[in-house]
Amino acid sequence: MVAPEVVPLVKVGGLADVVGALSKSLCERGHDVRIVLPKYASLRGVEDAVPLGSSPLIVNLGGHEAYAQVWEMPLPGSKAKCYLLEHNFYFDGPEVYCGPTGNEADNGQRFTFLARAAIDLCYHLDWMPGVVHCHDWPTGLLPVYLNTTEIDRPMGRAATVMTLHNMQHQGYFPRETIHFAGLPESTFRSDSIEAFGQINMLKGGIYHSSKITTVSPTYAQEIQGSGGGCGLQHLLQYRAADLIGVINGIDETEWDPAHDPHLPRTYTASDLTGKAASKAALQVAFGLNSDASKPLFTVVSRLVDQKGLDLLVHAGDRLMQTMEIQVAVLGTGDPALESAFKALADRYPGRFAAYIGFDNQLAHLCAAGADFLLMPSRFEPCGLSQMYAMKYGTPPIVRATGGLVDSVEQYVEGTGMGTGFRFDAPTPQAFYDTIGWACATYYDRPKEYAQLQANGMAADFTWGQSADTYESVYAWAIKAREAAFTASKVQ
Ligand code: ADP
Ligand code: GLC
Numbered sequence: 438m439v440a441p442e443v444v445p446l447v448k449v450g451g452l453a454d455v456v457g458a459l460s461k462s463l464c465e466r467g468h469d470v471r472i473v474l475p476k477y478a479s480l481r482g483v484e485d486a487v488p489l490g491s492s493p494l495i496v497n498l499g500g501h502e503a504y505a506q507v508w509e510m511p512l513p514g515s516k517a518k519c520y521l522l523e524h525n526f527y528f529d530g531p532e533v534y535c536g537p538t539g540n541e542a543d544n545g546q547r548f549t550f551l552a553r554a555a556i557d558l559c560y561h562l563d564w565m566p567g568v569v570h571c572h573d574w575p576t577g578l579l580p581v582y583l584n585t586t587e588i589d590r591p592m593g594r595a596a597t598v599m600t601l602h603n604m605q606h607q608g609y610f611p612r613e614t615i616h617f618a619g620l621p622e623s624t625f626r627s628d629s630i631e632a633f634g635q636i637n638m639l640k641g642g643i644y645h646s647s648k649i650t651t652v653s654p655t656y657a658q659e660i661q662g663s664g665g666g667c668g669l670q671h672l673l674q675y676r677a678a679d680l681i682g683v684i685n686g687i688d689e690t691e692w693d694p695a696h697d698p699h700l701p702r703t704y705t706a707s708d709l710t711g712k713a714a715s716k717a718a719l720q721v722a723f724g725l726n727s728d729a730s731k732p733l734f735t736v737v738s739r740l741v742d743q744k745g746l747d748l749l750v751h752a753g754d755r756l757m758q759t760m761e762i763q764v765a766v767l768g769t770g771d772p773a774l775e776s777a778f779k780a781l782a783d784r785y786p787g788r789f790a791a792y793i794g795f796d797n798q799l800a801h802l803c804a805a806g807a808d809f810l811l812m813p814s815r816f817e818p819c820g821l822s823q824m825y826a827m828k829y830g831t832p833p834i835v836r837a838t839g840g841l842v843d844s845v846e847q848y849v850e851g852t853g854m855g856t857g858f859r860f861d862a863p864t865p866q867a868f869y870d871t872i873g874w875a876c877a878t879y880y881d882r883p884k885e886y887a888q889l890q891a892n893g894m895a896a897d898f899t900w901g902q903s904a905d906t907y908e909s910v911y912a913w914a915i916k917a918r919e920a921a922f923t924a925s926k927v928q
Contacts, residue, residue: 438456438459438460438470438471438472438473438517438570438572439472439473439474439551439552439555439569439570439571439572439576439579440452440453440456440472440473440474440571440572440573440575440576441474441475441533441534441548441551441572441573441575441576442456442474442533443456443457443460443472443474443512443519444456444457444458444688444691445457445513445514445691446474446480446483446512446513446519446521447474447477447479447480447533448797449533449534449739450739451602451685451819451820451821451822452572452573452602452603454685454687454688454821455572455600455602455652455685455819455821456472456572457512457515457688458686458687458688458691458900459686459900459903459904459907460472460512460515460517461512461514461515461517461688462686462900462901462904463517463904463907463908464515464516464517465515466904466908470516470517470518471517471518471519471520471564471566472512472517472518472519472520473519473520473522473551473554473555473558474519474520474521474522474551475521475522475524475527475528475533475547475551476508476521476522476523476524476528476529477528477529477530477531477532477533478528478529478530478531478537479531480521481529483508483510483521485510485511485513486508486509486510486519486521487508487509487510488506488507488508488509489507489508489509489520490507493505493506493507494506494507494522494554494557494558494561495557495561496550496553496554496557497553497557497619498549498550498553498617498618498619499615499616499617499618499619499620500616500619503524503550504524505522505523505524505550505554506522506523506524507520507521507522507523507558507561508520508521508523509521514690520558522550522551522554522558524550525537527543527546527547527550528547542610544575544608544610545608545610545611545614545617545636545638546614546617548574548575548576548577548578548608548638549578549614549617549618551575551576552575552576552577552578552579552582552618553578553582553618553619555569555576555579556579556582556583556587556592559592559595560591560592565591565592565594565595566595567595567596567911567915568595568596568597568598568647568911568914568915569583569595569596569597569598570597570598570600570911571597571598571599571600571642571646572600572602573600573601573602573603573606573639574606574607574608574638574639574642575608575638576599576642577599577608577630577637577638577639577640577641577642577643578618578620578630578638578641578642579597579642580597580599580641580642580644580645580646580647581620581624581629581630581641581642581644581645582618582620583595583597583645584645585620585621585623585624586619586620586621594918594922595918596647596648596911596914596915596917596918597645597646597647597648597914597918598646598647598648598649598650598910598911598914599642599643599646599648599649599650600649600650600651600652601639601643601649601650601651601652601660601818602651602652602818602819603743603818604639604660604665604666604667604669604818605667605743605816606639607632607637607638607639607640607667607668607669608637608638608639609632609633609635609636609637609638610635610636610638611635611636612625612631612634612635612636614636615630615636624641628644629641629644629645630644632668637669639669640669640672643669643672643673643676644672644676646914647679647914647915647917647918647921648679648680648681648910648913648914648917649673649676649679649680649681650680650681650682650683650907650910651680651681651682651683651818652682652683652684652685652818652819652840653682653683653684653685653818653819653839653840653842653843653844654682654683654684654843655682655838655839655840655842655843656682656816656817656818656819656839656840657680657681657682658682659816659838659839660673661673661674661677661680664816665816665839679917681906681910683903683906683907683910684819684840684843684844684903685819685821685824685840685903686898686899686900686901686902686903686904687821687824687825687828687898687899687900688900689828689898689899692801692804692825692828692829693828694711694712694805694828694829694830694894697801697805699797699798699801699802700714700715700718700801700802700805701714701715701717701718702714702715704805704830705894706830706890706891706894706895709830709890711805712805712806712829712830713729715802715805715806716729716733716805716806716807716808717729717806718802718806719733719735719765719802719803719805719806719807720733720763720806722792722799722802723765723790723792724786724787724790725763725765725787725788725790726763726787726788728763731761731762731763732761732762732763732808732809732875732876732879732880733762733763733764733765733806733807733808733809734762734763734764734765734807734808734809734810734811734834734872734875735764735765735766735767735803735804735806735807735809735810735811735831736749736764736765736766736767736768736810736811736812737767737768737800737803737804737810737822738767738768738812738822739768739769739770740768740769740770740771740774740775740778741770741771742771742815743814743815743816743817744812744813744814744815745813745814745815745836745863745868746766746768746774746813747774747777748813748863748864748865748868749764749766749811749813749868750774750777750778750781751865752865752866752868752869752872753777753781753789754781754784755869756869756872757781757784757785757788757789759873760872760873760876761876761880762788762872762876763788763789763790764781764788764789764790764811765790765791765792765803765807766778766789766790766791766792767791767792767794767796767799767800767803768791768793769793769794769795775791775793778791778793779791779793800825804822804825804826804828804829804831805829805830805831807826807831808831808832808879809831809832809833809834809872809875809879810822810823810826810831810832810833810834811833811834811872812833812834812835812836812841813834813835813836813860813863813868814835814836814838814839814841815836815838815863816838816839817835817836817838817839817840817841818839818840819839819840819843819844820835820839820840820841820844823835823841823844823845823857824844824898826893827844827845827856827857827893827894827896827898828893828894828896828898829894830890830891830893830894831890831893832848832856832857832858832875832886832889832890832893833845833856833857833858834857834858834859834860834868834871834872834875835857835858835859835860836859836860836861836863836868837859837860837861841859842859844898845857845858845859846892847859848874848878848885848889850874850878850882850885851885852885853882853884853885853887853888853889853892854888854892855889855892856889856892856893856896857889857893858871858874858875859871
């Protein structure tokens with residue numbers, strides 16, 4: 438696994454949960470999983486990390502060598518090994534997607550370094566993986582290296598799987614990045630890594646990997662169209678036979694209300710008393726009125742355009758003025774959204790609250806203590822927050838897009854069937870109406886609301902089936918790589 442984030446070491450969003458949980462699950466199935474990631478400043482004093490040997494890793498970039506100190510440690514809670522790459526100039530800063538200089542433009546070099554270092558590390562360890570599993574644009578150059586500079590070397594035999602967690606971020610950098618990387622000039626063409634006169638790392642990864650996965654079947658379809666493909670839809674159509682959508686699972690050792698140390702009291706589907714205790718604690722933590730009877734809606738999200746939370750901002754006043762509800766927002770990101778939520782909190786004290794920041798313990802408390810989760814995403818490759826919420830008996834209200842379609846079953850009024858509420862139009866009105874529907878269900882059809890909770894808690898969101906599918910994808914990728922060598926078809 439090569440990735441920019443992994444739980445529990447460093448997390449910006451769900452990609453980190455997936456790399457951590459999938460690696461764990463694969464190890465439990467007997468695979469030898471090793472994860473390569475940068476050693477960010479936040480990992481400086483990380484427990485259990487020991488230097489790998491006395492000499493640094495030599496990273497072979499274009500015309501020059503760079504060095505990384507490699508630290509080795511087990512992935513906590515698993516047999517997977519993590520290799521942390523220490524490099525003061527590239528990684529020793531507080532941000533994942535921005536270098537120590539604070540300049541995002543450095544990302545071209547930083548993540549080229551990650552891709553190249555992961556390959557050189559395998560030689561350094563004398564350990565050749567069957568498959569290199571790459572995650573998102575920061576790892577996009579790795580399959581390009583394996584198909585070009587590595588093609589006649591041992592690592593060139595490794596198959597690659599590229600997982601697309603989010604098509605919106607692709608990693609555009611100046612053409613000179615290929616010289617820095619030491620990639621041949623011939624890669625700078627539109628059927629490789631060139632796009633609009635620059636390099637596009639994600640495009641390179643998609644073009645050159647043996648197989649491609651994305652994180653839900655619906656998103657796999659969406660990205661082949663102009664809406665979801667973010668400009669790469671034609672390439673994805675071209676590679677459609679090698680593309681599969683595999684829904685993410687959740688790590689139930691971390692997310693399970695029956696064993697969650699972050700809650701005041703644990704609970705199960707047969708006794709929700711602990712959930713009521715979480716609601717009371719959540720109200721205190723957010724400064725909401727202590728009131729068990731009002732439905733409490735929560736948001737746990739990065740505050741970015743993708744998440745559609747401007748719909749909540751626009752519907753906010755009307756919601757608070759016409760419905761007997763409470764809202765607790767946990768998130769950080771876009772300053773305009775942050776201040777819009779703070780302003781709503783100022784206008785409706787005790788009823789609307791916003792905690793601006795990243796706090797894993799509060800995220801668990803929100804999943805447990807709320808009565809509904811709001812997730813009006815414009816697009817959502819998979820989404821994990823809605824699965825955590827369902828597991829905690831908190832029906833989600835989601836826009837019908839991507840993985841939200843594949844994981845949330847629409848409530849059927851009058852029967853109690855379903856696990857949540859879906860709406861189609863990305864408009865404040867549609868969102869408002871759906872929240873109204875949920876609110877009416879809570880007050881007027883409590884038995885059906887309870888049935889929705891029970892359905893979500895009983896659903897299977899474990900990694901089991903998805904890990905099975907990844908095993909098949911790896912086998913499929915290895916076969917394709919071998920066949921390409923036999924037929925000498927590798928480009
Ligand atoms: P994305 O990866 O697009 O952000 P996901 O739903 O897949 O969306 O994953 C989001 C993950 O990040 C979840 O584990 C969620 O609990 C967590 N998360 C998001 N915002 C925060 C926050 N402010 N504090 C703590 N956890 C957060
Ligand atoms: C991305 C997507 C999210 C997905 C996560 C893990 O961050 O935005 O939908 O759940 O990756 O795959």
